[in-house]
Amino acid sequence: MDWKWTWLHIYRVLFIGVNCGGYIEASSDSDGIIHSPRYPSNYDDNVVCIWLIEAQSGYSISLSMDEIQLEKEGTGSGCVDFVEIRNGSSIQTLLYHDCDNTSNNTIQARWLWIKFYTNYVTSNKGFTSSWRVVRDPCI
Numbered sequence: 001m002d003w004k005w006t007w008l009h010i011y012r013v014l015f016i017g018v019n020c021g022g023y024i025e026a027s028s029d030s031d032g033i034i035h036s037p038r039y040p041s042n043y044d045d046n047v048v049c050i051w052l053i054e055a056q057s058g059y060s061i062s063l064s065m066d067e068i069q070l071e072k073e074g075t076g077s078g079c080v081d082f083v084e085i086r087n088g089s090s091i092q093t094l095l096y097h098d099c100d101n102t103s104n105n106t107i108q109a110r111w112l113w114i115k116f117y118t119n120y121v122t123s124n125k126g127f128t129s130s131w132r133v134v135r136d137p138c139i
């Protein structure tokens, strides 16, 4: 079983119950934008989107969280709706989890697993992020 097959298999399993998102196989000079559905108009309740962006060997995806405005807890600072980014899959290292933080916002890895989650109530503007492929001699 090669890596490609393994990742595609994990991707399929992870995407059960998902409304939106997608798999992006990024070529070495590509870039793109990932945003919440209908951004900059408000997103819907009960949304789960998962994207998986994969760079070729020797490259990484560098993603910048350009704007993010999602529902927070009424009184606290916790996030009710959120964007979560992990290093390749749902069980790998957490690289980002937030609802309104664009500080120190560049996330980089060869595979970025990105989840957008919204609960059953209250909407907001959403998020937009831009990614590009960078040469990464460490990979």
Ligand SMILES: *[C@@H]1O[C@H](CO)[C@@H](O)[C@H](O)[C@H]1NC(C)=O
Pocket (backbone or CB within 6 Å): 087, 093, 095, 108, 109
């Ligand atoms: C992601 O995982 C790979 C493989 O385990 C590792 O080499 C790399 O350093 C990790 N990247 C980050 C940003 O955690």
Ligand SMILES: *[C@@H]1O[C@H](CO)[C@@H](O)[C@H](O)[C@H]1NC(C)=O
Pocket (backbone or CB within 6 Å): 103, 104
């Ligand atoms: C961003 O990271 C730098 C270096 O780690 C740190 O000095 C700075 O305070 C951080 N800024 C914010 C807004 O978190």
Ligand SMILES: *[C@@H]1O[C@H](CO)[C@@H](O)[C@H](O)[C@H]1NC(C)=O
Pocket (backbone or CB within 6 Å): 101, 102, 103, 104, 105
């Ligand atoms: C925003 O994100 C940066 C980088 O992950 C982190 O250092 C900082 O503490 C966060 N700020 C808030 C207010 O959570």
